[in-house]
Each structure stands twice: as C-alpha cells, then as structure tokens.
Amino acid sequence: MALSEFDRSLIHAAQSGLPLVPRPYEALGAALGVSAEMVCERLADMLASGLIRRIGAVPDHYKLGFTANGMSVWDVADEVVDDLGARVADLPGVSHCYRRPRQLPSWPYNLFAMLHGRSRGDVQQQAHRIEALLGSACRGHDILYSTAILKKTGLRLREN
Amino acid sequence: MCSDNTVWIDPADARLVDHLHGGFPLVDRPFAQVAAELGQSEDEVIERLTRLLGQGVLTRFGPLFQIERAGGIFVLAAMSVPDARFDAVAHIVNAWPEVAHNYRRESAAAAADRRSARKHGMPSAHGAALNMWFVMAAESAAVAEEVMQRIEADTGLPVWRFPKEREFKVELKLPIMEAAGGAV
Numbered sequence: 449m450a451l452s453e454f455d456r457s458l459i460h461a462a463q464s465g466l467p468l469v470p471r472p473y474e475a476l477g478a479a480l481g482v483s484a485e486m487v488c489e490r491l492a493d494m495l496a497s498g499l500i501r502r503i504g505a506v507p508d509h510y511k512l513g514f515t516a517n518g519m520s521v522w523d524v525a526d527e528v529v530d531d532l533g534a535r536v537a538d539l540p541g542v543s544h545c546y547r548r549p550r551q552l553p554s555w556p557y558n559l560f561a562m563l564h565g566r567s568r569g570d571v572q573q574q575a576h577r578i579e580a581l582l583g584s585a586c587r588g589h590d591i592l593y594s595t596a597i598l599k600k601t602g603l604r605l606r607e608n
Numbered sequence: 609m610c611s612d613n614t615v616w617i618d619p620a621d622a623r624l625v626d627h628l629h630g631g632f633p634l635v636d637r638p639f640a641q642v643a644a645e646l647g648q649s650e651d652e653v654i655e656r657l658t659r660l661l662g663q664g665v666l667t668r669f670g671p672l673f674q675i676e677r678a679g680g681i682f683v684l685a686a687m688s689v690p691d692a693r694f695d696a697v698a699h700i701v702n703a704w705p706e707v708a709h710n711y712r713r714e715s716a717a718a719a720a721d722r723r724s725a726r727k728h729g730m731p732s733a734h735g736a737a738l739n740m741w742f743v744m745a746a747e748s749a750a751v752a753e754e755v756m757q758r759i760e761a762d763t764g765l766p767v768w769r770f771p772k773e774r775e776f777k778v779e780l781k782l783p784i785m786e787a788a789g790g791a792v
Binding site: 450451455459462463464465466468469470471472473474484488491492494495497498499500501502503504505506507508510511512513515517518519530533534536537538542543544545546547548549551555560590591592593594595596597598599600601602603604605606 | 614615617625628629630631632634635636637638639640650654657658660661663664665666667668669670671672673674675677678679680684698701702705706707708709710711712713714715716717738740741742745747768769770771772773774775776777778
C-alpha cells in the first residue's frame with residue numbers, strides 16, 4: 449500500500465506532534481487546506497488500518513525514574529526461538545521483543561528483549577526470569593544497558 | 609542529547625499521561641473531552657501537556673505512525689565506535705532524519721571483561737563491543753539501506769544490520785502512576 453499525496457502531507461504535518469490548541473484537527477486541516485472532518489476521517493482510517501498505532505503521548509522513561517534500560521540479547525536454539533520468544537514477550541518488564549539475525553561469529557544472539565527498571569538490579573532480575581524460562585534452549589546472553597539517549601524523535605518522513 | 613535527570617511529576621500529570629496512553633479522541637475538541645474524563649479543564653490539560661513536552665517528560669504527543677503498513681521499514685542497526693570519535697560519529701548518524709532513535713549502550717559482559725582485564729592484566733574478549741544502537745525508520749528498505757551505506761562511507765565504520773525477522777511484542781506501558789508516587 450503506497451501513500452497517497454494527501455496521506456503523505458498529513459503524516460508530514462502530524463509526525464512531530466499534534467498542535468496543542470483546543471481544536472488540533474482543525475489546525476492541521478487549515479495547514480493542509482482541508483476541513484477538520486477530513487483530517488479526523490483519514491486519521492480514523494489510518495488507525496483502523498494500523499498505519500497509526502495509536503494517538504497518544506510518548507514518555508521519556510528516564511525522566512520518570514525508569515533509568516535502567518537494558519537490551520537483553522539471547523542465543524536461543526532456532527527450533528524453539530519462536531515459541532519461547534512469544535513467552536518471553538509476556539513477562540513483566542519486557543516492552544519490545546523480536547527475533548533478529550545472528551551475525552556470526554561475533555554476534556551469536558537471535559532474540560532481543562528490551563527490559564526496563566528503576567535500577568540495573570531490577571533489570572537483572574527480569575533477565576534471570578527470562579533465563580529460567582529459556583532453560584537449556586539458551587546458549588548465552590548479554591545485557592546492553594543504555595548509558596545515553598543520543599536521539600529520540602521517532603519517524604520523520606522527508607518532504608518530497 | 610537528552611538529560612538523564614529524573615523529573616518529579618505531580619499525580620495529576622501522571623494521571624494525564626496514563627490516560628493518554630489509552631488513546632486520544634478524534635473529535636472537534638479532544639482536549640475538552642479528555643479534560644471532562646479526568647475532571648480537569650481543557651486549558652489545564654493543554655497547559656500540562658505543553659509543560660510536560662517542554663520539560664522533556666514527554667518526547668512526543670500525537671499519532672504514532674507504523675510506517676511498515678505503508679511499505680516502510682524499521683531497522684535496528686549498530687556500530688562499534690571508538691570512544692575518541694563517539695560524539696563526532698553520533699553527530700553524523702543523528703543528522704539523518706531516517707534515524708528515529710539512537711542510544712549509547714554498554715555490554716554487561718564487556719564491562720565485566722574490562723574489570724577482569726584490569727584485575728588480571730588480560731585482554732578483553734569483547735574489545736570491539738557494539739556501543740551505538742540506532743533504529744532507522746524509512747519509507748522503504750532501499751532508503752534505509754542507502755542511509756546505512758552513507759553512514760558507513762562518512763564514518764569509515766561498519767554498520768551492523770539487525771532487521772527484525774519476527775515481532776513478538778512492540779508496546780511499552782510502564783506504571784507511570786507509580787513513578788509519581790502512588791495512586792491518586
């Protein structure tokens with residue numbers, strides 16, 4: 449599904465955030481030369497199709513005290529990684545969970561689970577739970593703690 | 609670069625942030641509707657959001673686009689950047705609009721190796737640890753690849769690609785209320 453010209457201009461206008469005014473959709477529409485109703489209709493379609501995941505607020509977890517952020521990475525046997533990945537995703541503290549390619553020989557890990565806590569101790573506890581769940585299917589793991597946010601803007605479509 | 613300083617947010621802020629996690633209405637005056645649901649005024653909701661964004665407690669407020677539904681792609685990428693060049697390389701990488709997030713990361717295993725190396729005078733097994741991890745959000749796989757190749761050319765460092773092969777979970781909801789010191 450390619451983007452229509454209008455969708456592209458709508459994404460471009462809204463990707464850095466909604467205007468903080470009483471009628472934000474009217475303001476977006478005014479910038480695009482359409483009505484508030486038209487903006488709401490397209491945004492509703494995009495929500496329904498999944499092109500918009502949600503309309504909401506993105507917090508900076510560091511500022512809220514969740515200062516320990518660990519990308520835990522696991523070397524899990526290929527035959528079981530999909531079953532186990534789904535179960536790891538359901539554990540508390542896991543925000544994102546993906547299977548990704550190994551980069552042998554230096555990078556043996558194929559399961560990535562992002563962990564969050566108020567301290568590295570919290571994150572280690574979460575990692576222990578994953579380790580227990582994976583059991584003998586796991587051949588090794590590491591935790592990469594974030595030590596600085598270098599950028600956090602989200603999607604930025606270029607203007608054509 | 610964002611500060612790592614924790615900000616204290618009041619319980620009404622926390623309630624608002626939690627509430628907005630559940631979605632934002634597509635109506636003529638959405639802030640007024642949210643305000644009514646929370647027992648606040650429209651002006652107050654707009655003021656709180658403006659302040660939270662200004663303080664950096666919120667990094668964005670609006671539609672979160674899942675560009676993969678329109679042919680786009682998210683790719684996790686990583687580099688092993690020498691300390692002395694770290695800021696300069698971060699500058700080159702961050703200058704691309706396709707770089708949506710970028711984090712400096714430290715491997716727990718590499719850190720343990722370093723401590724052990726200092727203690728025993730042994731070289732580290734994780735010497736070339738991947739310490740810069742960024743997410744590309746691009747309109748197509750070709751654009752993402754082009755940007756990664758340009759980054760490799762401009763920095764002289766390899767970019768390791770970790771495209772997702774399967775997604776098990778992609779939602780983040782932390783107990784913000786707890787962060788504000790308990791329920792209201």
